[in-house]
Amino acid sequence: MKILPEGMQHAPVVLCLLAAAWPAALCQNPVPIQFQTSPVPARTGAAAVLEVITVSSALSITWASPTGITLGLWVGGRAVLSNVSQYAGRVTITATQLQISPVLLMDTGNYTVIVDPGSIVGMTRSSSSVLLHVFDAVAGVKLSVPPVALEGGNISLTCTRTMGTETSTIWEKGGAAISPDYRITVTDNSLVINPGNRSDAGVYSCTVYNLVSAMTTTASLTVYYGPDAPVLQQNSQANCVGGGQAVVGQTVQLTCTSVSLPPALFSWQQNGQSVAADQVNGGVLTLQAITTNQSGRYVCMARNAVTTQTAKQSIDITIVKTCLSVGAVAGIVVACVLAIIFIIIAIILLLCCRHRDKPNPSSAPVTQNQPKQPVPAQKTQPSAKRPPTPPPVLPLSQFKALPRQHLPEKRPIQQLRPQHKPQPKRSIGIVQPSPHWNAVHGPAHMHGPAHMHGPAHMHGPAHMHGPTHTLGQPHSHMHAGPQKQVFRSRMRY
Structure with a gap:
């Protein structure tokens, strides 16, 4: 930056003091210009207003089109309009505004305003531009969903409009914005789901908007699916021990259910043969007064008329003449165990009583005439002092x-x-x-x-x-038998 000498630093002040005598002095500044809105959006068919904020005592304010053609000016407190065919009958000028009504798409562009301060001291003429952006308003928005959307297939939703320029689209489901992922692809006018899922069903909406307008429309999407694997249930399960789900003479009712949209159509087979239609009521099969010949495998087949898919499930039914439940068998087993325990206890008590009543030979009473039986002496160690006495010897x-x-x-x-x-x-x-x-x-x-x-x-x-x-007294008690007993004499000869 160049610094002026000390004697020259006050030169601009001197020049400004001479501004009254010389208007073209170098110390004048441009007139300040601002716009109320920039850029200015406008919708076709409506009025577009360009408002300028500048000095209030300007000599004149001139407006020019994007092509440079003067549209008119405000001077002396009144508007002077130019004859421009494109804007004929649509331009209005006031002290601070330029109004175009109705505005057209071709009116889009940068409009220039020129402000002449006139005799305002220290200000000079200046200009500025503002953008007028004209849009077609959004109209005729429609959301299209496929009439038949199948689970596992490609589901495409389309959002269209009849009017609207420079628009954008927002997709929502149930009021929540939809974000793209590995299954969902979102564009301005379409939403593609591949593969579709039953959870994709619901209310969808698309909102088309631009800077001057917006329109929202909704549609309900139905996803057809199924039938899923059927579930079979029996109304009265016998649960007999050793097998058997029903007893002869009973009424058996088999219920088949399957998740499907639309609801599935059901048919039944027994051991590969179709069951009579009068026994089938939707997914319910009724067998009355059953016999053992009706035992076998029952198959429920579910079919979806829209998806044309089928699913089946089977159940084996064994019909028995008599049925013992688990509780009855448990009671019989408990009774048998208790009976065995009682028999064992009785046998033990009987043996104890017999052992108690059995006579003990060693404790039998001895009469006066009967000599006492010799009690065998227990084997003891022979005394070292005295040898045993030998029995008497008879010659x-x-x-x-x-x-x-x-x-x-x-x-x-x-x-x-x-x-x-x-x-x-x-x-x-x-x-x-x-x-x-x-x-x-x-x-x-x-x-x-x-x-x-x-x-x-x-x-x-x-x-x-x-x-x-x-x-002594001989007693001979002889019992028959093949045994020989030889009595040897204990007498010494």
């Missing part, structure tokens, strides 16, 4: 001199136990079985001498080799 001559003891007369088995009567004399002899004993219990064979101390009890046929010597 052979005395043993042979002993009289023989005969068995008692034949009597019932319960009376074979000898009566314990005091004997006048202890006899020692050879015990021989009597004929009555042989007849009842079998023969007793004795070979060789047998010495018995105390009562002798024989069970079964006894074979004895040699003489038998008994000390």
